[in-house]
Amino acid sequence: MRARGGDAHAYKQLLTGFAPVIRRMVAARVGRWGGQHYVEDITQDTLLAIHLKLHTYDADMPLLAWVNAVARHKLIDHLRRIKGATVSLDEEGMPELVDGANPEAPGIALDLRKLLGMLKPPAGEIIYALRVEGASVRELAAAHGLSESNIKVIVHRGLQKLSQLARAG
Amino acid sequence: MKTNDLISILTQAAPPRRPMRLGLAAAIITLLSAVATIIVLGLRPGLAAGHPPASFWMKTLLLGWMAVVSLAALDRASKPLATKRRIWPMAALAIFAAICVAIEWATVDARTILGGFLLPNFPCCLISVTIYGSAGMAGFVGLIRRYAPADPERCAGLAGLAAAAAAAVGYSIHCPLDSPTFIVVAYGLPMIALWALGRWLLPRKLNW
Numbered sequence: 485m486r487a488r489g490g491d492a493h494a495y496k497q498l499l500t501g502f503a504p505v506i507r508r509m510v511a512a513r514v515g516r517w518g519g520q521h522y523v524e525d526i527t528q529d530t531l532l533a534i535h536l537k538l539h540t541y542d543a544d545m546p547l548l549a550w551v552n553a554v555a556r557h558k559l560i561d562h563l564r565r566i567k568g569a570t571v572s573l574d575e576e577g578m579p580e581l582v583d584g585a586n587p588e589a590p591g592i593a594l595d596l597r598k599l600l601g602m603l604k605p606p607a608g609e610i611i612y613a614l615r616v617e618g619a620s621v622r623e624l625a626a627a628h629g630l631s632e633s634n635i636k637v638i639v640h641r642g643l644q645k646l647s648q649l650a651r652a653g
Numbered sequence: 654m655k656t657n658d659l660i661s662i663l664t665q666a667a668p669p670r671r672p673m674r675l676g677l678a679a680a681i682i683t684l685l686s687a688v689a690t691i692i693v694l695g696l697r698p699g700l701a702a703g704h705p706p707a708s709f710w711m712k713t714l715l716l717g718w719m720a721v722v723s724l725a726a727l728d729r730a731s732k733p734l735a736t737k738r739r740i741w742p743m744a745a746l747a748i749f750a751a752i753c754v755a756i757e758w759a760t761v762d763a764r765t766i767l768g769g770f771l772l773p774n775f776p777c778c779l780i781s782v783t784i785y786g787s788a789g790m791a792g793f794v795g796l797i798r799r800y801a802p803a804d805p806e807r808c809a810g811l812a813g814l815a816a817a818a819a820a821a822v823g824y825s826i827h828c829p830l831d832s833p834t835f836i837v838v839a840y841g842l843p844m845i846a847l848w849a850l851g852r853w854l855l856p857r858k859l860n861w
Contacts, residue, residue: 496664503656528659533861535663537801539671540732553733553803561860 499531506530506555513559522562530558546595599646607642614639672799675731679724679819682789686823689785694777694827708831711753715836716825718746719844720818727793727811731800753833761832769835774828778839782821786847789816794855805859806852813851817844 507527514522533554541550596616600608606628613619614635625632699705722742729736757766769775793812802808821840830839 492664496660499660499663500657503660507656524656528654528656531656531659531663533801535666536669537733537861539669540801541734542732545734545736550734553735554801557733557801557803557861 499534502534502551503527503531506551509552509555510559514563522566526555526559526562529562530555533558546599548595599649602649603642603645607638607645610635610638611642611646672796675724675728675793675796675815678793678796679720679789679815682785682792682816682819683720683823686785686789686820687826688823690781690824690827694781697827697829699829700826706831709825711833712825712831712836713822715746715750715753715833716818716822716840718749720815720822722746723811723815723818727797727808727815730804730808730811731797731802733801733803735803750833750837754837757833766832766834769830769832770838772830774830775835775839778824778828778830778835779843781824781827782817782840782843783846785820785824786813786817786843787850789820790847790851790855792816794851794858797859798861801861802859805856808859809855810848810852812855813847813849814844817847 507523510526510530511520511523514520514526530551534551537554541547596612600612602608603611610624610628613624614621619627621632621635624630625635628635630638695701697705697709699709725739725742729738790813793816794809797808797812821844825840828839830836
């Protein structure tokens with residue numbers, strides 16, 4: 485990982501790419517109890533924690549999941565500190581960073597490439613085209629010489645596999 | 654401060670120094686424990702003569718295995734992203750220890766086995782491993798404050814367990830008793846005590 489290796493440009497790209505993702509996740513959470521004015525504080529706390537604890541990131545793990553864990557910790561820590569209204573902190577309530585995140589952000593793109601690369605070709609390519617680039621099933625079927633139902637099966641199985649891979653860490 | 658300004662500052666700041674690796678810290682705990690044992694209590698007779706019995710190596714294997722397993726768990730627990738817990742190394746150690754104890758009880762007279770607990774070595778083991786382990790646990794906690802544990806309570810408990818196990822390896826060069834039953838009880842009790850103490854007292858120290 486270049487950012488960890490001291491490449492200032494890559495590091496800036498990484499932090500700049502993650503800032504809106506973290507902000508969105510925090511806003512979705514604290515917005516429920518009217519704590520929007522804390523969003524920027526928690527986002528900055530998280531960025532600072534990313535800076536200080538970057539050595540705890542293992543390169544073979546998805547970076548996004550690591551950032552998500554840091555952000556979640558900072559969010560819970562902040563809620564605990566301000567002793568806000570009773571808020572359920574169960575994981576089901578935490579929005580996934582991937583949802584609505586910009587897939588072109590450097591860390592996310594890296595994780596996506598890493599994960600999709602683990603799928604049997606051409607599943608990764610098809611899922612990326614369908615879910616990120618917005619291609620239609622019909623276009624993909626024509627491009628790969630497969631039927632539309634084959635494309636749907638490939639996508640379904642690929643997403644299942646991705647889910648297993650992400651859970652396995 | 655605006656977030657973009659913070660990013661600029663962080664980008665220009667020198668990257669934080671990576672803290673000492675936990676494995677190196679454990680090796681230092683073992684070394685210091687061994688040095689303190691040699692200075693205060695002395696080496697066990699066979700080891701001082703340069704001919705330790707095979708049972709000594711079995712004891713070292715058991716304690717070293719425990720230290721490695723607990724250290725690996727501590728390393729995983731010191732990170733923000735919780736990973737799958739690996740039960741099998743600890744389970745394999747428990748099975749190995751249980752087999753050793755079973756063989757001992759099948760082959761050695763019960764009075765001989767229990768007699769070890771009446772010797773001064775028993776309280777000496779309990780006290781020494783607890784003292785060395787406590788010092789090691791304090792060191793581990795100071796170090797882990799620079800890490801980012803997902804679950805501070807679990808991490809603090811594992812810090813106590815790993816420190817006690819690492820200290821026990823160092824202390825074992827003094828204790829002449831190699832009975833598996835004695836090892837499990839006399840070394841296991843301080844490990845459990847420090848694990849519980851760590852979970853109870855130290856999680857707040859690990860907030861980040």
